[in-house]
Amino acid sequence: xxxxxxxxxxxxxxxxxxxxxxxxxxxxxxxxxxxxxxxxxxxxxxxxxxxxxxxxxxxxxxxxxxxxxxxxxxxxxxxxxxxxxxxxxxxxxxxxxxxxxxxxxxxxxxxxxxxxxxxxxxxxxxxxxxxxxxxxxxxxxxxxxxxx
Amino acid sequence: xxxxxxxxxxxxxxxxxxxxxxxxxxxxxxxxxxxxxxxxxxxxxxxxxxxxxxxxxxxxxxxxxxxxxxxxxxxxxxxxxxxxxxxxxxxxxxxxxxxxxxxxxxxxxxxxxxxxxxxxxxxxxxxxxxxxxxxxxxxxxxxxxxxx
DNA sequence: CTAAATGCAAACATTTTGCACGTCG
DNA sequence: CGACGTGCAAAATGTTTGCATTTAG
Numbered sequence: 001x002x003x004x005x006x007x008x009x010x011x012x013x014x015x016x017x018x019x020x021x022x023x024x025x026x027x028x029x030x031x032x033x034x035x036x037x038x039x040x041x042x043x044x045x046x047x048x049x050x051x052x053x054x055x056x057x058x059x060x061x062x063x064x065x066x067x068x069x070x071x072x073x074x075x076x077x078x079x080x081x082x083x084x085x086x087x088x089x090x091x092x093x094x095x096x097x098x099x100x101x102x103x104x105x106x107x108x109x110x111x112x113x114x115x116x117x118x119x120x121x122x123x124x125x126x127x128x129x130x131x132x133x134x135x136x137x138x139x140x141x142x143x144x145x146x147x148x
Numbered sequence: 149x150x151x152x153x154x155x156x157x158x159x160x161x162x163x164x165x166x167x168x169x170x171x172x173x174x175x176x177x178x179x180x181x182x183x184x185x186x187x188x189x190x191x192x193x194x195x196x197x198x199x200x201x202x203x204x205x206x207x208x209x210x211x212x213x214x215x216x217x218x219x220x221x222x223x224x225x226x227x228x229x230x231x232x233x234x235x236x237x238x239x240x241x242x243x244x245x246x247x248x249x250x251x252x253x254x255x256x257x258x259x260x261x262x263x264x265x266x267x268x269x270x271x272x273x274x275x276x277x278x279x280x281x282x283x284x285x286x287x288x289x290x291x292x293x294x295x296x
Numbered sequence: 297c298t299a300a301a302t303g304c305a306a307a308c309a310t311t312t313t314g315c316a317c318g319t320c321g
Numbered sequence: 322c323g324a325c326g327t328g329c330a331a332a333a334t335g336t337t338t339g340c341a342t343t344t345a346g
Contacts, residue, residue: 015301016345017302037335052304053336055302062301073225077310092263106259115278121283122281125280127276130274131271131274131275132271132272135268138268162325163324163326183310199327202327202329210326225336227311
């Protein structure tokens, strides 16, 4: 299936299937991390044949285990996914509108080195998220207050 | 109920009830963050009358809203809770044994200032977690390899 | 052809909710 | 007494699993 696209799937010992290809293509296109149900609705809206919920979870699980996608939680009680090939970065999450913005890496590496030395803890990955109010919501709030 | 303990509950407009007092006392004693079911089992084992699951969630929810406890996710698909009065800190989570260790604050404040300025994003809170292998598990792994 | 992947239904874990009853202040 | 808090049962949400069937290689 789809002999030219995502050849690396085979390289990872994974069969190329419609679900995997479409999920990977979707992940390539998104700018903010998505959860399983967003992936499902996207495939439902745009693709001819839907992909089963359990299959989506299984695909995400195997891509995660192979290290092709990253997975994290943003205080929502569910997981979000991104392509692991994205450069190291963190997130700004607006508690008002839910928007998620990336911020690029910020010398966490130094901190990791420090921890490894002081604590003898081998750091494999980290997650850093900032929760607050995004510029748009701040602006609207200011306008709302001013208008009274 | 319990006229001397946790008087601040009243100050926050919350009635002093057995559940709230016992949960707060438990949170004071723990050294690593706990989830709802750990709280429930603890109360079940040690206290005469159990506290209903839904009630535990409702108590945690109101304590969280009032800012008396903090809440976060450690890639487990559930929330963990701590007293908010604990000094600012982060966590080292061992992916092998699941142990959670605190690490004290590490100049994230500077980073926050930077973000507020550059991104116009108002930071209210942050979460920083490191995932990896704890010293104990590293040691056991080394021994296991040496023994072969 | 065979191992791997999927669909379906059912189970599971965590968290939330409606409603009647109980209790703090 | 009255608003707030709780217990119980049921539901909502996110995720996983067993098993029969399909499909990539």
